[in-house]
Amino acid sequence: MRSNSFSALKQMKRRDFLKFCGATAAMMGLSELYVPKIAEAVTSAAKRPSVVWLTLSCDSGCTEMFIKARNPGPAELILDVLSVDYDDTIMAAAGDQAEENLKNAVGAGGFILVIEGGMPSKHGFGMIGGRDMLDIVKEAAPKAAAVVALGSCATNGGIQGARPNPSGLMSVSEVLSPMGIKNVNLPGCPADPKLLVGVVLNYLLFKKLPDLDDQGRPRMFYSKTVHEQCERRAYFEAGRFVEAFGTPEMEKGYCLYKMGCKGPLTYAPCPAIRYNNNVSWCIQAGAPCIGCLDMKWPDNFYPFYAQLKDIRFDGTTTTADNVGKALGAVTVAGIAVHATVTAVKSKSGRKGENN
Numbered sequence: 203m204r205s206n207s208f209s210a211l212k213q214m215k216r217r218d219f220l221k222f223c224g225a226t227a228a229m230m231g232l233s234e235l236y237v238p239k240i241a242e243a244v245t246s247a248a249k250r251p252s253v254v255w256l257t258l259s260c261d262s263g264c265t266e267m268f269i270k271a272r273n274p275g276p277a278e279l280i281l282d283v284l285s286v287d288y289d290d291t292i293m294a295a296a297g298d299q300a301e302e303n304l305k306n307a308v309g310a311g312g313f314i315l316v317i318e319g320g321m322p323s324k325h326g327f328g329m330i331g332g333r334d335m336l337d338i339v340k341e342a343a344p345k346a347a348a349v350v351a352l353g354s355c356a357t358n359g360g361i362q363g364a365r366p367n368p369s370g371l372m373s374v375s376e377v378l379s380p381m382g383i384k385n386v387n388l389p390g391c392p393a394d395p396k397l398l399v400g401v402v403l404n405y406l407l408f409k410k411l412p413d414l415d416d417q418g419r420p421r422m423f424y425s426k427t428v429h430e431q432c433e434r435r436a437y438f439e440a441g442r443f444v445e446a447f448g449t450p451e452m453e454k455g456y457c458l459y460k461m462g463c464k465g466p467l468t469y470a471p472c473p474a475i476r477y478n479n480n481v482s483w484c485i486q487a488g489a490p491c492i493g494c495l496d497m498k499w500p501d502n503f504y505p506f507y508a509q510l511k512d513i514r515f516d517g518t519t520t521t522a523d524n525v526g527k528a529l530g531a532v533t534v535a536g537i538a539v540h541a542t543v544t545a546v547k548s549k550s551g552r553k554g555e556n557n
């Protein structure tokens with residue numbers, strides 16, 4: 203599959219394109235000085251890196267999110283900057299022709315292998331073209347220049363790999379580590395395309411993958427908890443909590459800790475990157491975080507809407523009630539909560555679930 207040469211980039215307004223480059227630089231923790239370099243890397247890539255995108259055991263949610271991104275669309279950007287030579291889900295080819303495309307792309311080597319979905323370890327539980335997904339990955343990965351596991355199913359099994367894991371689903375790292383291959387993990391259900399764009403741009407800019415933590419996640423995205431970055435944090439510290447959906451406290455945008463929010467446990471960039479084309483994110487929309495970007499999701503996060511008993515806070519373990527008592531309201535004035543309250547008020551009248 204080949205895109206029309208740089209068509210979307212040419213159609214994108216220069217100002218929008220630079221805005222995108224600026225936002226990407228900020229997301230990657232780079233200074234504004236990198237904006238022209240990012241623009242240069244994107245538009246002048248002499249030879250677009252080849253991408254092989256395998257969609258394995260998953261619901262294709264990451265692809266869905268990827269192809270729906272817009273203004274400016276990472277999908278357009280990727281399709282213009284990269285040569286997507288094989289993609290199970292969105293390619294026009296089918297049957298023997300698709301198999302031939304995969305064989306040729308893998309045979310050429312040096313591609314970026316994006317893997318969406320996990321791999322059943324039990325024979326016959328997940329097959330493409332008569333072959334186990336596990337075997338397809340084992341054949342393709344050694345020939346790749348870089349391997350990116352995209353989304354929770356690929357990084358840690360996700361829903362398919364949750365207990366009791368009937369297909370014996372394995373994550374990309376579980377399959378590749380014994381083969382001596384290190385991969386990038388971008389957990390998320392689904393994973394936001396901006397994260398993949400960040401990894402690809404890092405590759406184009408610096409000719410290498412980003413700095414990874416001990417779980418293979420780029421440090422530039424996954425080094426802080428949702429709680430650390432949360433716009434409701436002032437209310438947490440002031441001990442002001444929502445205790446039931448549909449209450450005045452909900453309207454005021456108070457902290458969702460008592461509604462089961464797992465933000466304090468979850469290392470993820472959601473408050474910074476936001477979703478649905480940067481419109482909002484879970485907590486801004488009034489939903490407690492269920493930890494879906496964490497490497498131990500979902501098994502370590504049940505029940506989703508039960509309050510955490512303890513929380514590590516400033517080096518000690520405490521409870522939400524004690525945090526409120528200890529800190530009082532002193533920090534509220536120092537942290538802007540107006541945006542949160544405004545956003546929550548715009549949801550006025552919407553009733554949530556209280557599980």
Ligand code: SF4
Pocket residue numbers: 428429430432433434435436438456457458459463464465466485491
């Ligand atoms: S507990 Fe949840 S809602 Fe409250 S401040 Fe932390 S992340 Fe935000």
Ligand code: SF4
Pocket residue numbers: 428468470472483484485490491492493494495496
């Ligand atoms: S549930 Fe939590 S980790 Fe998942 S997208 Fe929402 S804020 Fe991020």
